[in-house]
Amino acid sequence: MEYFVANNIHKEYGTTKALDDVSISVREGSIFGLLGPNGAGKTTLIRIINQITAPDKGEVFLGGHRMKESDVSKIGYLPEERGLYKKMKIGEQALYLAQLKGLSRRDALKSLKYWFEKFEIVSWWDKKVEELSKGMQQKVQFIATVVHNPSLLIFDEPFSGFDPINANLIKQEILELKDKGATIIFSTHNMGTVEDLCDHIALINKSRKILDGPVYEVKEQYKSNIFEVSYRGDYNKIQSMLDSSFVILEHKENSRENTIRVQQNESGESNELLRILTGTSDIVSFREVIPSMNDVFIKAVEMYNGTKK
């Protein structure tokens, strides 16, 4: 079931288009990757979801209903540019932010106790933000994002500023929140974490959505009939066997086995390559090369910008 839906969102600042007819839908309990180059319009879309700004045109739904003002208490948002009051004590600050999300003082204290204990930072309660390192502040900010137990979470570059150990801790927390049923929108430039975490992605470029779908489908869509074959045998023999419908992109030889990357033109079937090769050499492995999210991102954006020119 879709938990969050945005339909045909348009947004302009003066004469600058920030979003042009963008629609996304996020399945309940999934992690949705919102990707795009800098300045593409991701932040604007996130701000519309948070009701920080309103769209010029288009509709936003949460849990099957049109989003209303009180829905902000169901959303937890960790912005990319984030900060805290420097002179305020950590505990008071977290309490303040939790109360602004609509929690009563008592519920806020209870929830904060849980999270402070979980992150082992209870002793920081009376410290001021200026006494903490950046990574420590990020933890407090993460807590402030999840303290009110939101059903929709929006993380914008959540791992920036964390060391690998804490980044992993946060990653585990995000996955745990997902298991508990939270729906998560996740924006990052780190394609590795997208492959690790996301179920579904949308790619926004120059204020338009140019790609949308489950991660595996998107990758599937961008594969280009490239096969990687490891074999024991003579490279020249293979080369002579392959006709013009195949292009050898790369070949590597070492003492135990050779590896080639072959691109087949669109019309062919993968079995055909395998059939040709089995007659010529001893095949160790054969697999189709699936592009990484990084490749998909670059290819999609370059293709779009190319056709625009």
Place this chain on the structure above:
Amino acid sequence: MNKTLIILKREYLTRVAKKSFIVTTLLVPIFMIGLMVVPAWLASRDDKQERTIAVYDESTLFMGQLDQEGYTKYQFIDQNTYGTLKESLASNSEFYALLYIPANIYTNSQAQLSSPKQVPFELAEEIERKLSQIIETDKRQKVIESAGVPDLESQLAATRTKVSVNTLKVTETGEERKSSSMVAFITSYGMGFIIYFFVFMYGSLVMRSVMEEKKNRIVEVIISSVKPFQLMAGKILGTALVGLTQVAIWIILIVAGLTITKTMLSPESAQEMGKSIMESQAQMGPMQPNMSEAQNQIAEVIEMIGNLNIPLIIFGFIFYFLGGYLLYSSLMGAVGAAVDNDEDSQQLVFPVTFPLILSIILLFSISRNPEGSVAFWASIIPFTSPICMLARIPYGVPAWELLLSMSLLIVTLIGVIWVAAKIYRTGILMYGKKVNLKELYKWLTYKG
């Protein structure tokens, strides 16, 4: 709890708990008292320096007539001594100064006092007074002699008259009330300044607080929970409460201070004072009318204060105080949101605070002519009216002018808050852009 209230509470509590708040709240009254007491105390100390002044009297009119007075002595010298002394005055330790009275002083009324030091104002004045008196007495003597009227002196003395004009304020019912321009002047000036300082001080506080949130980047987290308008309203109202707390503490301190001084004075000093007054009254009868005259004057001032329209003044004060504060603090909040750093804020703050500064400049001319056209326009135009109309109220203002001024202020306030909220909402999320008035105008056209 309402979110605006949560924000208001935080703004209030963090500010009131700050050391700087406690320090200024306690130090400002001490500083003010110091400002009034120290000069008075310094002035009350007599000038005890002994000075000898050499007098060369070319006119020979004043020989033996300049007596020692207080710590100043006069010593007459002849022409030769004058010549040498004039050259060596700087190295001479015997004389403090040299007074040269020319031969034609009778007609010219000019003398000359030279000294290597800066002559105190009082000393120069004392000498002026002495010389004038002597010449005047001499002239009068001559007139009396030539007139040939025996008791002319006392007859002339009897002609001396002093008329005092009591200002009366006629109300619409024809009733006459004693008014005092002085009392009205002080009231209007005082209130004008209080509003000016409060708006300036706490308006800047709002601005700095907005800038801090923008700089910290906490603002995006907050406005994902509350509307920017709620954040701004909570901030402005919370800061206003901080200001009111400060004023309340000052009033309590003043009242407490007065009570303490009163009780400290009353047991002994007051009795003693009373005794000495009674003694002096018994000794010299003529003192009595003077005493009752002073009492009358005090009673009169009290009556004049009572005749000011106090309920209207209090209402006007609260109305224009709130109106002025809301008007300027929302604009300054918008400025704080629009800029990235302090330097840029200076540039935008000036156009915002200019009418406020102008009001204070106009205040003096309004006090002098509260019915004039400057006073009229300044008290109708909403950006200057909080200070200027308030300054006119103690003198009495036609009801329609007051109503016009108040309704214009309310309408403008609504418009200004709308504009400020738009600028604020766009500005707090805008970084790295140099903002000018044209850019701000563009923001007003942004939707949502």
